[in-house]
Amino acid sequence: MCKALNAIEKSSSVAVATIFLPREPTTDLNYLHDIIRRHISLTLRFCERYLQREVTLFEENLVSDDPRCMVCTRTDLLIRTEAAMNGTTSDYYRRLIPCPECNLSFCCSPAHWEAARALHHAPCEETSGGMLSQCEMNREVRAQVNFDAFLAETMNLHGALIWAPVRTLSAWMSLEGLSWEGELSDEIRKSFGIPASLSTMPWIRAISDNLTMGMTILYALEKLNDGDAWTRKHTLTVHIIGAWVIEVACAIVFEEILHRLPEVNTLKLVLCGPEMPESRRAFEWDTCVECKQRGRKLIHEHVIATYHEFVQNSGSAFQPPDLCVAFNSGASQASKHTWPPTFELLVQRRIPTSFTSFDREEAEGEAALLRAAGATLHPALGPAKNPWGSMNPVPTPHQVYGFSASSGWLAGGFR
Known part of the structure; x- marks a missing residue:
């Protein structure tokens, strides 16, 4: 699977994926999530052709976990691909920018962070009682990960606390x-x-x-x-x-x-x-x-x-x-x-x-x-x-x- 993912970077398949990207930043989540599904599907089809077998659920999750820009869905790989296609070598190593407060949400440029800021800091229905923003919930997630790691070390756990x-x-x-x-x-x-x-x-x-x-x-x-x-x-x-x-x-x-x-x-x-x-x-x-x-x-x-x-x-x-x-x-x-x-x-x-x-x-x-x-x-x-x-x-x-x-x-x- 590692070799398959590495081969993607050298393939025109990644360049094809940039066709799906929106021209302007948007907070239409249904549209953005549909783009992500298309990109993941394209990536998995390439991997299956390379591997000559179906990918496992774990491998599918590996592909699905890529950090993405909140308002255009670009990944680091798509940013590099676009830069290479356009010959803008000065931007070639530009990477996604994490939120400085939570470090779990990303955008591909300061302009896209401006477009994403209101959504990122507004109350999110899927958080505790719908009271927390995505940014606040992300910080709680990070804190819980640290607590779980502490728990695993002090209680000698080899998995989740049961x-x-x-x-x-x-x-x-x-x-x-x-x-x-x-x-x-x-x-x-x-x-x-x-x-x-x-x-x-x-x-x-x-x-x-x-x-x-x-x-x-x-x-x-x-x-x-x-x-x-x-x-x-x-x-x-x-x-x-x-x-x-x-x-x-x-x-x-x-x-x-x-x-x-x-x-x-x-x-x-x-x-x-x-x-x-x-x-x-x-x-x-x-x-x-x-x-x-x-x-x-x-x-x-x-x-x-x-x-x-x-x-x-x-x-x-x-x-x-x-x-x-x-x-x-x-x-x-x-x-x-x-x-x-x-x-x-x-x-x-x-x-x-x-x-x-x-x-x-x-x-x-x-x-x-x-x-x-x-x-x-x-x-x-x-x-x-x-x-x-x-x-x-x-x-x-x-x-x-x-x-x-x-x-x-x-x-x-x-x-």
Whole structure:
């Protein structure tokens, strides 16, 4: 892939990409993001011809992550290409100019920064409560990256912080009107010994990245059920579709479902997806001391298959779950070719279902696909911001404006 990207710099393909660039700076985000998609598509097609194979998702993300001018989408490479084409060698080494305050947004010239300044400093809908600007949110992102690095070093972590409260609530409590900070601050202080003088928000942001899965399942169950009889079932079954290694690595966060549903004895999770690391028959996952003492169980089953294949292969033995959930499925973008048969099956069998996405664009795309398959979407389950999505957003990689977060949006829920 490195050689393929290097070959692009010596190819006329880059010069062709400059045809898409706007003549004047603009803040029409739909137009700019469409240009970026064209440029990425052109780059990926070149790479696939060079490699003589399809690029992987990781390689695609590598191309999508290039810094770009906020109002014309130029990259360093496109600037150099244009300079070389025009023979302006004095500008040949000119590079993108980062915002001096956040260093995470860029423009290709002082004139383009003048055009971008108002947008960059205006309130951004996708930030915390829509109160922060892109620049302010970028600074919070940088601060969180530094905190996560500090956390990894002091706690000897080899990845993200995976944590869930160990306490069990005395009764089910509706999630309506609750918040991450209200639910986690006290528990985090106790668990990590954080003094009252320090904010717990950096910890909440880090923890919510994975705990969002457990909380989003509970939120969807509450919205898709009339009454609370589901909170008193002996066994609650959840099928996680499009599952991957992240759902296996973060198994502890699903125990929070048991901790918030004290009358449920057993939680059975079926992790189903073509990219699952391995298949395993039902087995019992280790739980906290209190759950063990009370005889409560967390059962896992792992299946390497698409969900419609799993249902078909199960035949008459298939038992509909209390909920099917897909986290950040990419169904409208990266994985759109694998999902349509699953959509149709979920709708036809009337299986309670919820999909989440990283950002608004993905959520609205998936909602359209679900409706096209015949689903009538629950108004609280998307497309809409997820109140229990990750509190740890990052700039959306293939755009010049906007943020995305793990399960940050609810794409659609139905039954």
